[in-house]
Amino acid sequence: MKQNQCNFTYYKLEYNHKVIIKKQERRTSMKKLDSTKLSKEQQEFFATHLAYLATVSKDGIPQVGPKQSMKVKDETHLEYLEKTQQHAFENIKNGSKVAVVVADKPSHTNVRIIGTPKVGEKDDNGWYPVVISIEEIDE
Amino acid sequence: MKQNQCNFTYYKLEYNHKVIIKKQERRTSMKKLDSTKLSKEQQEFFATHLAYLATVSKDGIPQVGPKQSMKVKDETHLEYLEKTQQHAFENIKNGSKVAVVVADKPSHTNVRIIGTPKVGEKDDNGWYPVVISIEEIDE
Numbered sequence: 674m675k676q677n678q679c680n681f682t683y684y685k686l687e688y689n690h691k692v693i694i695k696k697q698e699r700r701t702s703m704k705k706l707d708s709t710k711l712s713k714e715q716q717e718f719f720a721t722h723l724a725y726l727a728t729v730s731k732d733g734i735p736q737v738g739p740k741q742s743m744k745v746k747d748e749t750h751l752e753y754l755e756k757t758q759q760h761a762f763e764n765i766k767n768g769s770k771v772a773v774v775v776a777d778k779p780s781h782t783n784v785r786i787i788g789t790p791k792v793g794e795k796d797d798n799g800w801y802p803v804v805i806s807i808e809e810i811d812e
Numbered sequence: 813m814k815q816n817q818c819n820f821t822y823y824k825l826e827y828n829h830k831v832i833i834k835k836q837e838r839r840t841s842m843k844k845l846d847s848t849k850l851s852k853e854q855q856e857f858f859a860t861h862l863a864y865l866a867t868v869s870k871d872g873i874p875q876v877g878p879k880q881s882m883k884v885k886d887e888t889h890l891e892y893l894e895k896t897q898q899h900a901f902e903n904i905k906n907g908s909k910v911a912v913v914v915a916d917k918p919s920h921t922n923v924r925i926i927g928t929p930k931v932g933e934k935d936d937n938g939w940y941p942v943v944i945s946i947e948e949i950d951e
Contacts, residue, residue, distance in 0.1 A: 702896050703877075723917055727866035727876035735908065737866035737876055738842075738922060739915040757841050769874065776878040778862055783877060 703783060703811045710748040711810065715784050719745050722775040726753070728764035736760040743773065746804060751786065755801040762801070765790045771805055785811040842922060842950045849887040850949065854923050858884050861914040865892070867903035875899040882912065885943060890925065894940040901940070904929045910944055924950040 711719070724743035728736050738761060746752040751773060755762045765771065774785040787809040793802040850858070863882035867875050877900060885891040890912060894901045904910065913924040926948040932941040 702898055723915070725864045725876055725878075725913070725915075727874035727911070729868050729872055729874045733868055733872065733909070734926060735866040735868045735874055735911040736924075736926075737864055737911045737913045738924065739864075739913070739917070741917070759841055770872070772866070772874040772876045774864070774876045774878070776862070776864075778878070778880070785875075785877065787873060787875075 703785065706810045706812055709807050709810060711745060711786075711807065715810070715812070716745045716748065718777070718782070718784055719743070719751070719775050722777060724751075724753075724773050724775050726761055727772040727774075728761045728769040730760070730764050730769070731767050736764060740773075749807050751788070751805040751807065753803055753805075754796075755792070755803050756798075758801070762792075762803075765792060765803065770808075773805065783812070787811075842924065845949045845951055848946050848949060850884060850925075850946065854949070854951070855884045855887070857916070857921070857923055858882070858890070858914050861916060863890075863892075863912050863914050865900055866911040866913075867900045867908040869899070869903050869908070870906050875903060879912075888946050890927070890944040890946065892942055892944075893935075894931070894942050895937075897940070901931075901942075904931060904942065909947075912944065922951070926950075 724740050725737055726740045726743065730736065740753045740761075742756070743751060743753040755765075769790075770787060771790050772785060772787050774783055776783045786805070786807045788805040788807045790803050790805045793804060795801055863879050864876055865879045865882065869875065879892045879900075881895070882890060882892040894904075908929075909926060910929050911924060911926050913922055915922045925944070925946045927944040927946045929942050929944045932943060934940055
């Protein structure tokens with residue numbers, strides 16, 4: 674998660690025969706990691722930041738919303754409670770994959786996963802646990 | 813944005829012939845609004861909270877990430893600067909619609925839009941402005 678912390682690059686410009694050093698914001702890019710297992714650091718990051726879940730409808734329309742109950746189940750799974758049972762739940766039942774991101778604004782740090790969700794049995798509150806098998810991690 | 817602020821419902825339980833009043837978290841649900849114009853209150857909400865953008869790949873895989881540059885252009889458009897030019901940009905160029913959500917964790921308030929993005933001309937920093945025409949607002 675270190676590569677996004679140094680956020681500037683420097684380049685030279687010539688203007689009226691003077692060399693000027695200019696600071697330019699660097700594009701902060703994410704890359705797909707080789708591992709599909711969450712590191713201890715990534716697990717901690719998921720535990721301490723609000724997760725946003727994206728799904729896709731049958732018609733190919735994206736949906737996104739915060740999921741306060743999202744937590745790390747183990748190093749290859751996330752889990753959350755489907756309480757509202759609206760668009761995201763409908764999309765998941767129709768076979769949508771999911772993307773989950775946690776972001777830290779001050780440090781420009783993001784961790785994102787892509788995975789396949791599986792809906793469990795309704796609990797006593799009428800909520801459905803959804804377990805997400807992690808298939809890709811980007812950081 | 814008021815309907816999510818009262819977040820509990822009460823129900824009665826009988827236990828050993830005693831009536832117990834129990835508090836249960838209510839499902840906080842969003843609904844599609846009739847309007848596709850952002851109210852002053854919604855514009856203010858977008859201006860003061862970090863927006864998350866979701867897109868869909870050609871293969872139907874969702875992507876999601878924060879977009880710090882997201883702002884309200886006018887009551888029917890959002891705009892952000894595509895700096896990283898990675899998955900979201902690729903998906904948009906391939907015709908993906910977008911979903912954008914802003915959430916306030918303490919008050920359980922969310923505003924979400926669905927829209928069609930249009931990529932503008934590259935600016936002097938090498939970034940692309942993306943203007944989103946709002947087609948649906950959920951709150």
